[in-house]
Structures are given as structure tokens and as C-alpha cells.
Amino acid sequence: xxxxxxxxxxxxxxxxxxxxxxxxxxxxxxxxxxxxxxxxxxxxxxxxxxxxxxxxxxxxxxxxxxxxxxxxxxxxxxxxxxxxxxxxxxxxxxxxxxxxxxxxxxxxxxxxxxxxxxxxxxxxxxxxxxxxxxxxxxxxxxxxxxxxxxxxxxxxxxxxxxxxxxxxxxxxxxxxxxxxxxxxxxxxxxxxxxxxxxxxxxxxxxxxxxxxxxxxxxxxxxxxxxxxxxxxxxxxxxxxxxxxxxxxxxxxxxxxxxxxxxxxxxxxxxxxxxxxxxxxxxxxxxxxx
Amino acid sequence: xxxxxxxxxxxxxxxxxxxxxxxxxxxxxxxxxxxxxxxxxxxxxxxxxxxxxxxxxxxxxxxxxxxxxxxxxxxxxxxxxxxxxxxxxxxxxxxxxxxxxxxxxxxxxxxxxxxxxxxxxxxxxxxxxxxxxxxxxxxxxxxxxxxxxxxxxxxxxxxxxxxxxxxxxxxxxxxxxxxxxxxxxxxxxxxxxxxxxxxxxxxxxxxxxxxxxxxxxxxxxxxxxxxxxxxxxxxxxxxxxxxxxxxxxxxxxxxxxxxxxxxxxxxxxxxxxxxxx
Numbered sequence: 001x002x003x004x005x006x007x008x009x010x011x012x013x014x015x016x017x018x019x020x021x022x023x024x025x026x027x028x029x030x031x032x033x034x035x036x037x038x039x040x041x042x043x044x045x046x047x048x049x050x051x052x053x054x055x056x057x058x059x060x061x062x063x064x065x066x067x068x069x070x071x072x073x074x075x076x077x078x079x080x081x082x083x084x085x086x087x088x089x090x091x092x093x094x095x096x097x098x099x100x101x102x103x104x105x106x107x108x109x110x111x112x113x114x115x116x117x118x119x120x121x122x123x124x125x126x127x128x129x130x131x132x133x134x135x136x137x138x139x140x141x142x143x144x145x146x147x148x149x150x151x152x153x154x155x156x157x158x159x160x161x162x163x164x165x166x167x168x169x170x171x172x173x174x175x176x177x178x179x180x181x182x183x184x185x186x187x188x189x190x191x192x193x194x195x196x197x198x199x200x201x202x203x204x205x206x207x208x209x210x211x212x213x214x215x216x217x218x219x220x221x222x223x224x225x226x227x228x229x230x231x232x233x234x235x236x237x238x239x240x241x242x243x244x245x246x247x248x249x250x251x252x253x254x255x256x257x258x259x260x261x262x263x264x265x266x267x268x269x270x271x272x273x274x275x276x277x278x279x280x281x282x283x284x285x286x287x288x289x
Numbered sequence: 290x291x292x293x294x295x296x297x298x299x300x301x302x303x304x305x306x307x308x309x310x311x312x313x314x315x316x317x318x319x320x321x322x323x324x325x326x327x328x329x330x331x332x333x334x335x336x337x338x339x340x341x342x343x344x345x346x347x348x349x350x351x352x353x354x355x356x357x358x359x360x361x362x363x364x365x366x367x368x369x370x371x372x373x374x375x376x377x378x379x380x381x382x383x384x385x386x387x388x389x390x391x392x393x394x395x396x397x398x399x400x401x402x403x404x405x406x407x408x409x410x411x412x413x414x415x416x417x418x419x420x421x422x423x424x425x426x427x428x429x430x431x432x433x434x435x436x437x438x439x440x441x442x443x444x445x446x447x448x449x450x451x452x453x454x455x456x457x458x459x460x461x462x463x464x465x466x467x468x469x470x471x472x473x474x475x476x477x478x479x480x481x482x483x484x485x486x487x488x489x490x491x492x493x494x495x496x497x498x499x500x501x502x503x504x505x506x507x508x509x510x511x512x513x514x515x516x517x518x519x520x521x522x523x524x525x526x527x528x529x530x531x532x533x534x535x536x537x538x539x540x541x542x543x544x545x546x547x548x549x550x551x552x553x554x555x556x557x558x559x560x561x562x563x564x565x566x
Contacts, residue, residue, distance in 0.1 A: 007385035008397055010378035011441055018438035019404045019412070025422075026415030038421055083309065091302035093310075099550055100310035103317055103542075106549035108499040110517045111538040114524065115320050118531055124336045126319060160316075165560070172557045210561050221410045223502045228521075242410055249414050250506065257414065264414045268407070275406045282561070 023268065029261035036255055048262035055259075057236035057244065065220070065240040067151060072158035073215045076166050077208070083163065084170035085196075105164035113228035116157045120144050120229070144229055150238045154229045158219060165218075166211045173207025174200070209281035217274045220267075241267055317542070324348070324535035331531050347536040357537060359512060360519030364541075366429055367504075367515055368497040371436035375444050375493040376486065378437070383448035384474060402562060405442030409435055409503050417506050427510040435507075436497040443496075444489035446562040447555055451485030452478065488552045492559065495545045516541050 005012075030048050033041045052058065083101070087094060104112060119127050120143040128140035143153040177200065185195045201208075223242055230238045239247065245267060249260030319338070323331070324347055326340040351357050382401075386394055409416060416435060417426075425431040455478060463477040479486070501517045508514050514522075516537070523534035549556075 004385060004389070004391045004393065007381040009381075011382040011401070011445070012397075014374070014378055014434070014438040014441060015400060015404055018416070018434050019407065022412045022415030022419045024415070025418040026412060029414060029418050086302060086305060086309065089299075089302060091299045091306055093303050093306050097306040097310045098553070100313040102550050102553060103546050104313060106495060106546045107317070107542045108501070108517050108538070108545075110499075110501045110521065111320075111542060112316070114521065114534060115316055115538070118323065118535075119316060119319060123334050124331065126336055126338065129336050163313075168553075168557045169561060172561075214561065217406055218408070221408045223410050245414065246502075249417070257418070261414050261418075264411065267411045271407060271411055275403060278406065279402075 026261050026264050026268065029257055030265045032258055032261075034257035038257060044258065048258040051259055052262045052266070057239070061236055061239050061241055061244045064151065064238060065242075068155065068158065068222075068226070068240050069216055069219050071155050072162060072219045073212060075155070075159045076162040076215060077212060079159065080163055080166035080170055080211070083167040084174055085200075087167070087171055088174045101164045101167060104161050109161060109222075109224040110228065112161060113157065113224045116153075116225075117144065117229060120153055145232060147237060150230060150233065154226055154238070157225050157229065158222065161225070162215055162219065166215060169211040169214075170204065170207055173204045173211075176207075177203045206281070206283075210278070213274060213278045213281055217271055217278070220271065220274070241270075320535045321539055323531055324539050326532055328530070328532055331529070344532070347532050348540065351533055351536045351540065354533075356511075356519065356522075360514055360516045363429075363508070363513060363519075364498055364515040364517070367432045367436060367500075368494050370429070371433045371440065371497045372490055372493040374433065374437035375440050376490060379441055379444035379448055379489060380479075380486070383445045384452050384478065386445075387449045387452035401442045401445050404439060405446075405562065407439075409439050409500075413502055413506055416503060420507055426507055427513045429513075431507045432500075432504055432515070435503045436493075436500055440493040440496045442562070443492050443559045447489045447492070447559040448482060448485045450558060451482040455481050485555075488555045488559070491548045491552045492556070495549060498541070498545060 031043055031045065032048075033044045035041055087097060087101075119125050122128065122140055122142045122145070125143075127143065128137065131137040132140065141149060143149045181199055181203065182195060185191070185199045190198055220240075221242060222240075223246070226238070226240050226243045227246070230243070236244055236247065241263060245260050245263040248254050248256050248263065322339060325343050325345060326347075327342055327344045330337075330340060330342070382397075385391075386398060420426055420428075420431040423431075459477060459481075460473050463473045468476060499517060500515075504515050504518050508518060520534055520537045520541070523530040523537065
């Protein structure tokens with residue numbers, strides 16, 4: 001045990017100082033009262049949690065979060081299933097497509113988000129230009145300013161940046177399916193779509209579950225897209241629980257540390273539930289040496 | 290094999306693949322083309338895809354901008370030092386957990402997994418409280434520590450897999466030849482695990498390079514902003530330098546895309562620890 005501590009020590013110190021300690025601080029802050037300049041002014045019990053429930057914006061924000069997570073993850077997985085299928089078989093130019101898939105993954109999310117603010121621009125954005133030229137729109141749309149289109153516009157970007165990781169996980173899953181399975185299916189008369197449903201999808205289940213749960217965590221935690229694409233709009237009408245928490249803590253007139261921390265604890269609790277789901281679907285266990 | 294049908298299928302897949310690649314790259318092509326436009330051309334309606342006048346000087350303007358140089362310096366310091374910390378902490382932990390069973394091993398790996406799931410986003414209020422109380426707001430130390438801690442997990446998973454793949458016999462032979470534990474690790478194990486170390490290094494570097502929310506929160510002083518936070522000041526309610534914003538973005542994105550492509554074969558296994566085999 002002492003020896004192990006020596007080898008694990010640096011990692012343990014880092015995790016204790018920068019993951020566990022802030023988690024404790026978060027809980028403590030959620031139970032306290034703070035001045036507008038951030039000074040601790042004593043404990044208030046669960047009062048911040050009570051105030052959180054009374055916030056007028058809360059139902060909207062929770063609804064937005066559910067919409068954001070469910071639609072981004074759902075649409076991403078459907079498209080990624082197709083992309084993984086496409087990239088699993090050899091064709092000329094496959095390497096080029098795999099490289100193209102790297103770009104939205106490697107690029108900084110804040111830079112990609114700024115890029116989409118520009119692309120969605122009412123006057124100068126190429127999205128309106130292309131859709132009008134193609135006859136799909138009669139006139140330009142204020143994608144990021146119109147309450148009816150903001151969430152959809154953000155979801156499109158969320159899907160765009162989630163596709164690479166998801167597709168690569170599903171490709172890794174497809175690689176574990178032996179070719180003989182398809183031979184057997186063909187002998188049984190199943191091919192094409194039927195073989196896909198009867199053979200591929202069930203065998204892909206573990207990879208699908210892992211991709212789904214990890215994406216739920218990533219998309220729930222996602223900050224730069226909603227923060228950037230929604231930053232022109234006043235109020236909390238299009239915020240998720242993460243950006244709402246950030247606004248309460250650092251940006252709005254509220255600057256209410258206790259309230260933000262209470263929401264932070266709720267967010268951490270939700271992620272913990274997702275982590276437990278991950279452990280279950282990935283059948284995580286301590287593997288033998 | 291059915292030659293004709295197979296050929297048609299492959300051609301169709303190639304065409305579809307080309308469309309997919311175009312869709313993925315199109316936004317970044319607009320980024321590059323906008324970075325190459327003179328500022329006056331940004332305000333043209335209807336907008337045009339190609340610059341009428343090509344202006345590669347935008348890139349020089351960005352590289353010579355003292356603010357950009359300051360953001361770049363902060364980003365490099367944070368990314369390099371936090372990556373060094375990640376490797377220094379992850380190598381012994383990964384090696385020990387790959388080679389030995391001991392009380393608390395499962396608990397340790399579980400803890401590492403949980404830190405990987407928790408992007409610092411959810412904890413950001415707690416992180417701010419911690420560094421505020423320590424008086425470390427606007428310091429390199431704060432941002433370096435946060436990046437190191439949250440990028441540790443990936444490095445441990447990747448390195449563990451490499452260490453576990455090294456046959457014990459090689460190490461035993463080295464021990465017989467008179468290498469101590471540390472000597473064996475340095476001279477025998479690390480060279481074999483080098484691809485894993487390169488992968489972990491690139492991953493930790495890029496993750497720190499791209500990090501946004503913690504930098505936005507802890508680095509409130511303009512002189513301490515890294516690139517991700519700094520470039521957003523090119524476009525605000527008062528100034529609209531989209532050309533410079535995108536030139537700076539292209540400079541920041543191109544090297545990491547190349548590095549990321551190098552480690553692509555290992556990414557999935559490191560990010561889906563303990564599952565997809």
C-alpha cells in the first residue's frame with residue numbers, strides 16, 4: 001500500500017486538489033451566503049435550493065436542457081450510424097473522409113461556435129444566402145435572434161461537433177463484428193437492410209450504449225456553443241442548466257454564488273447518475289493484471 | 290465476387306464520402322476564405338463565398354498583434370506545463386496499476402474514470418471558489434492545475450494499455466542484467482511505450498489548448514487570457530474584426546488538426562476506457 005501511494009501519489013494529489021476539493025467547495029457554497037464581491041457570509045442551510053426551485057426561469061431552462069440533450073444525442077447517433085457504415089467498407093477516398101471527420105473534433109469549440117455565429121448571420125451569413133438561392137427560404141431568417149429558431153440552430157452545431165467522436169466509437173464497434181456473421185446471415189437469406197437490423201445493430205449494441213451515455217454527459221456539459229450562439233439574446237429563454245448556472249454565478253446582475261452552487265450540485269448529481277449508467281453499459285470492472 | 294455490383298457500390302460510396310467530407314469541411318473553408326478577405330468585403334450583401342481581393346496579410350496582422358502574441362504565449366505555457374504534469378503523474382500511476390494488484394487499485398481506477406466524466410464545466414463554481422480563496426485567480430498555476438487534473442484520465446488509460454502489452458519477460462531480463470526498478474522503467478519500458486506517451490502528450494496538449502470555460506472564469510485579467518478567450522475580443526458589440534478572428538482561429542486550428550490526425554487510431558480506446566475493446 002505504501003509503495004502504491006508512491007506511484008499513484010502525483011495523480012492522487014492532482015485529483016484531490018482540483019477535482020475533489022472543488023466539489024466539496026461547491027457543496028459548501030450551495031449551503032452558504034455570499035456578498036456580491038464573493039465573500040462568505042455564513043451558512044444558510046438548504047435555503048439556496050429552495051430559492052432555486054422558485055426561480056421563474058427554471059422550468060424553461062430544464063425544458064431547454066432536455067430538448068438540447070435528447071435531440072443532439074439522438075440526431076448525432078442516427079447520422080453517425082450511417083457514417084460509420086459508410087466508412088467501414090473500403091472505397092476510393094475513404095482516408096480523406098476520415099481526415100475530414102477529424103477537423104470538427106480537433107478544432108476549438110469556441111472557434112467553431114464563433115464560425116457558426118458568422119455563418120448564421122442575418123445579413124452576411126452564407127446559410128441564408130445558400131437556402132434562399134436554393135429556393136428553400138423566401139427571405140433571410142434571423143437564426144440566432146428569433147425565439148423560434150435559436151434552439152434548432154444551436155442543436156445543428158451540437159450535432160456537427162458530436163459526429164466525429166460518435167462515428168469513431170461506432171466504427172470501433174463495427175470492427176469487432178466478424179465477417180463470418182454476415183456470411184451466415186447471407187446463407188439464411190438476409191441481406192441489406194434486413195441483415196443490418198438482424199445482425200449489425202444487435203452486435204453494435206455495446207458500442208451504441210457507450211456512445212450514447214458518453215454523449216449525454218458531453219452534451220449536457222457543453223458550454224461554448226450555447227454560450228456563444230445565444231449571447232445576443234437577453235434573459236434565460238434559451239439557456240441550458242449549465243449556461244444558466246454560469247450566468248447566475250458570473251454574468252447576470254444576480255452574481256449569486258450560493259444559488260449558482262445549488263444548481264451546480266444538481267448538475268453534478270445528474271452527471272453522476274449518467275456516470276453510473278456508463279459503468280453499467282460498459283460493464284466496467286477491474287480487469288486482471 | 291460480384292465484380293460489377295461491387296464496383297458500383299464502391300463508386301456510390303466514394304461519391305457519398307466526398308459529399309460527407311465536403312459537408313464537414315465547408316464551414317472551415319468559409320473560415321479560411323473569410324480570413325483572407327479585406328475588412329470592407331465582410332459587409333457585402335448578398336455575401337460572397339470567395340474574396341474579390343485576396344488578403345493573406347490578415348495573417349501577418351494577427352501574428353504581429355501584440356495581444357495575439359500574449360494570448361499565444363499564455364496558451365503555450367498552460368498547454369506545455371499542464372501536459373508535462375499529466376505525463377509525470379500518469380506514467381507511474383499507469384505503470385503501477387498495469388503491473389500490480391494492490392488494495393485500492395480498483396478504487397483508484399474508478400476515481401480516475403469519474404474525473405474523466407466530469408469535464409470541469411459542472412464544477413466551475415467550486416473551482417472558482419477554491420482559486421479565489423487561495424488568491425490564485427489570474428495565475429498560470431490555477432489554469433495549469435485544472436487542465437492537468439482533467440486530462441490525466443485519458444493519459445492513464447492509454448499508457449496502461451501500452452504498459453500492459455509489454456511482456457513481463459523483457460522486464461525480468463533487464464532486472465537480471467542488473468537494472469533496478471527505475472532503470473528498467475527508464476531504459477526498457479518507456480521506449481516500448483513511447484507511442485502511448487506521444488499519444489497522451491498530444492491529447493493533453495490539445496485539450497488544454499482548446500479549453501475555454503475555466504480560462505474564461507479564472508483568467509479575468511486581459512494580460513492572462515489564452516487564445517480561446519482572447520480571440521473572442523476581435524468581435525464584440527463594439528468591434529467586428531471577423532477577418533482577424535478567423536485568421537487567428539485558422540492559426541490555432543491547423544496544427545492541432547494535424548496532431549489529432551496522428552493519434553486518431555488511439556483516441557477511441559482512451560476515451561471509452563474499460564469498454565469497447
